[in-house]
Amino acid sequence: DAGITQSPRHKVTETGTPVTLRCHQTENHRYMYWYRQDPGHGLRLIHYSYGVKDTDKGEVSDGYSVSRSKTEDFLLTLESATSSQTSVYFCAITRDLNQPQHFGDGTRLSIL
Amino acid sequence: AQSVTQLDSQVPVFEEAPVELRCNYSSSVSVYLFWYVQYPNQGLQLLLKYLSGSTLVKGINGFEAEFNKSQTSFHLRKPSVHISDTAEYFCAVTPNNAGNMLTFGGGTRLMVKP
Numbered sequence: 135d136a137g138i139t140q141s142p143r144h145k146v147t148e149t150g151t152p153v154t155l156r157c158h159q160t161e162n163h164r165y166m167y168w169y170r171q172d173p174g175h176g177l178r179l180i181h182y183s184y185g186v187k188d189t190d191k192g193e194v195s196d197g198y199s200v201s202r203s204k205t206e207d208f209l210l211t212l213e214s215a216t217s218s219q220t221s222v223y224f225c226a227i228t229r230d231l232n233q234p235q236h237f238g239d240g241t242r243l244s245i246l
Numbered sequence: 247a248q249s250v251t252q253l254d255s256q257v258p259v260f261e262e263a264p265v266e267l268r269c270n271y272s273s274s275v276s277v278y279l280f281w282y283v284q285y286p287n288q289g290l291q292l293l294l295k296y297l298s299g300s301t302l303v304k305g306i307n308g309f310e311a312e313f314n315k316s317q318t319s320f321h322l323r324k325p326s327v328h329i330s331d332t333a334e335y336f337c338a339v340t341p342n343n344a345g346n347m348l349t350f351g352g353g354t355r356l357m358v359k360p
Contacts, residue, residue: 138289165346174255176336176350177290192347224289231346232297234280237289 137161138238140225146244153212155241157225159205165228166208167235168192168200170221177224183208215245248273248339252351260359261329267322267354269337277339279320280348281311284334293335296320297342307331332358 137160147153157166164185169177179192181200189200197219199211212219222242226235253268271277278297282290294305301313311322320337337351 167347174352176250176252176338176352177348178350179347182347228346232278232342233346234292234295235346235348236292237282239287239289 138225138227138236140223140238140241142241143239144242146246147215148246149216150214153215153243153245155210155223155243157208157210157227157238159208159225159227161227161229161236162205163227163229164205165231165235166202167226167228168198168208168210169224169226170194170219171224171240172221180210180223215243217245219243220245248277248341248349250337250339250349250351252335252337252354254354255352256355256357258357258359259327262326264325265323265327265331265356267335267337267356269320269322269351271318271320271337271339273318273339273341276342278342279311279313280338280340281305281309281320281322282336282338283307284336284353286333290336293322327356327358329358329360331356 139158141156167182168180171177178194183189183202201209224240225238228235249272251270259265280295281293296313304310334353338348
C-alpha cells in the first residue's frame with residue numbers, strides 16, 4: 135500500500151462543531167486530493183492540492199476548507215459541521231498527473 | 247465536464263461464472279480511464295487503467311477491460327469469478343490534458359454466490 139494515513143479513522147460529533155481530518159503521506163508525492171463517498175454517488179472531489187500552499191476547489195467544496203503547509207500533510211476542515219456532511223472521506227495521492235491515484239483507508243464521519 | 251454511468255448498481259453472480267460490469271462515460275476531451283475495487287471498510291485499490299495504446303487492458307486478480315471510444319465505454323470483465331471478488335467496483339475518468347481530477351461512477355456491487 136502507498137504510505138497514506140488518515141486520521142482519525144472514525145469520528146462522531148455534533149452539528150455546528152469544527153472538525154479537521156488529516157491525511158499524511160510518506161511518498162513525497164506532489165498531488166493530494168480529498169473526496170467524500172456517499173451511497174449511489176461514488177466518490178466526489180472536495181478539494182485538491184498541487185503542492186505546498188497550492189490548493190483549489192473540487193466539485194463539492196461548499197462548507198469545506200483545506201490547508202497544505204507541508205508536502206506530507208493535507209488537512210480538510212469543516213468549519214461548522216452539518217448533518218449533510220456525514221460521509222466517508224478519502225484522501226488520495228499521486229506522483230504525476232498521468233498516473234493513477236492511490237487512496238487511504240478513509241475516515242468515517244458522523245454528524246449528529 | 248465529464249460524467250460516468252455505471253449501468254448496474256448490483257450484479258449477483260454465481261462462483262466460477264463470467265461477469266461484466268458496465269461503464270459508460272461522457273466527455274468532450276480525451277480521457278484516461280480507471281477501474282477501482284473497494285472491499286468492505288477499506289479504501290479503493292486500482293484494478294487497471296487505460297492511458298493510451300492497446301484498447302484491451304489487463305489488471306490484477308484476472309480482470310480486464312476494453313476501451314471502446316466510439317461507444318464511450320470501458321466495461322470490466324472476468325471470465326470466472328471467486329467468492330473473494332465480492333466487493334464494490336468503481337469506474338473513473340479524468341481528462342488527459344489537465345488536473346488528474348477523477349470523476350467516478352456510482353459504483354457496482356458485485357455479489358458472488360457459492
